Amino acid sequence: MASFKVTGGRKLHGEIIPQGAKNEALQIICAVLLTKDPVTIHNIPDIRDVNALIDLLGDMGVKKTRLSASSVRFQADDVHMDYLESEAYKNKAASLRGSVMMLGPLLARYKKGKIPRPGGDKIGRRRLDTHFLGFERLGAKFDFDPEDGGFYKVDASNLRGTYMLLDEASVTGTANVLMAAVLAEGITTIYNAACEPYLQQLCKMLVRMGAKISGIGSNLLQIEGVSELNGTEHTMLPDMIEIGSFIGMAAMTQSEITIKNCSIPDLGVIPGVFRKLGIQLEIRGDDIFVPAQDHYEIDTFIDGSMLTVADAPWPGFTPDLLSIVLVTAVQAKGTVLIHQKMFESRLFFVDKLIEMGAQIILCDPHRATVVGMNREIQLRGIRMTSPDIRAGVALLIAAMSAKGVSIIDNIEQIDRGYQNIDTRLNALGAEIIRL
Structure with missing residues (x-):
């Protein structure tokens, strides 16, 4: 210590x-999982949580090229989904609250995902209901078994767009559901969505990648699912x-x-x-x-x-x-x-x-x-x-x-x-x- x-x-x-903004970085970096093409991100903060997330993605097979002290090019063209079953993944993801943000992209692109109960600040209850209720509304099946190492498991083999009213305007919850919805079939409407600048940044990045999102900056987002996303370049606030x-x-x-x-x-x-x-x-x-x-x-x-x-x-x-x-x-x-x-x-x-x-x-x-x-x-x-x-x-x-x-x-x-x-x-x- x-x-x-x-x-x-x-x-x-x-x-x-x-x-660069920590709270933006955690969701932006997870979004690289949505495409097989290169994604370059600038103004990345050199802090423990962000570096741990980048390392975790690297362990999953995401290629990362350091272009400068604050710029990294990612390419998720060969993600090792079997790594999610390892003890190393459990330990690393459990120590990082931002790991929950990987679920939306994994569900969208690979139709499944799992994370251990995430750690982070000791500031009271930080429930994840908004994330999983949103995934369920999209058609995913959620399971949490405290006897099985405390893993949250989600099966998203049939994601379909739908209307949902979030139970709280959670920034991470909105971002996670949004990233799952961009590759889901049909139109998704998210009401009571968070609209922080960092969430707006994520929306703008996804649009540049080929996503169809309207209502950016408001609490009513509409997402028309597409079949795939492309690479892009993004600078964080x-x-x-x-x-x-x-x-x-x-x-x-x-x-x-x-x-x-x-x-x-x-x-x-x-x-x-x-x-x-x-x-x-x-x-x-x-x-x-x-x-x-x-x-x-x-x-x-x-x-x-x-x-x-x-x-x-x-x-x-x-x-x-x-x-x-x-x-x-x-x-x-x-x-x-x-x-x-x-x-x-x-x-x-x-x-x-x-x-x-x-x-x-x-x-x-x-x-x-x-x-x-x-x-x-x-x-x-x-x-x-x-x-x-x-x-x-x-x-x-x-x-x-x-x-x-x-x-x-x-x-x-x-x-x-x-x-x-x-x-x-x-x-x-x-x-x-x-x-």
Whole structure:
């Protein structure tokens, strides 16, 4: 287990380029299984989860040619389906939550698939019902036998288009069902579909490959199945979660930074939510300039009541940034209620912030009230453990703003979602040592 030793109180200065989007990468890379032709993907983030998925595809027989540090050409013209029966596949796929995204392409092209119960963040229940209910609506037969190694098995020998109303607007669920539907016979209509920019990116890539998809960007998708897909070239968006993390980090550490190449139109309400915390942002073309601020004050609602920041399906605020908003509010002036609706364990990391000196009331597993300290009290460094990707970076932000030295254990969680974060932040003036 690796750790970060963080010396707090350092102000950052300079420019930083966000990595490619992790949440886009997992579904885009799985989509290469839909065609025998070469697919070239650019702006791939160099992070643990994505690298593990690329390695897993390679073990299945997908050819991969590294064109540059962030570009890879894939060709799935000789996929070894028998690998899915191996112990190695079970172990590798079980350790990677993104492995579930292989099911849709496998069902579409090979008419069958199986995955073990996937791992990932420890942030509460992350059910897969939407995926399998969608496959069943397309005509697939689903089986889960906990006695058989905990494998989810799907037989899709007769996929046919249909109408379906998803039980939740799941991004991964929508993407998985969409990838299964593009090669199914007939027309598939998906209502209550997720419409995040990353899902739109997947749709646009599939259309370039020859898929017929209408309604892109809305919650009503219509897919007309085709017999086969071709190769393509795709460039991934910058990671909106990393962009939001840098905004919060700049505010907490009183730093002046410029976040480059942000794809501003795809950020939705993210800049506005940070502005509600009192953080000054300046949009310069496709860059975001965050000036150094001694103080920032949380807005109230029009009637003077306390601000609430809650997650919601796109175009609402992404749940992946609630941990960042929470830690950023610690040194603001004012009070905010953070309402994490999706995952009941994601706010439990606040006990470490409280130990550092933050004034936070954990109301229940889904809600926390942050009483901003307006820098009247500086957080103090402690030893802590990263429970998941986003909480890990929230704790890193707290440590960078704290007095003294902090140790963050289990930083493998941070590495799952943030590319060389210590090296990149040290280049701006941080003091982070990897132990």
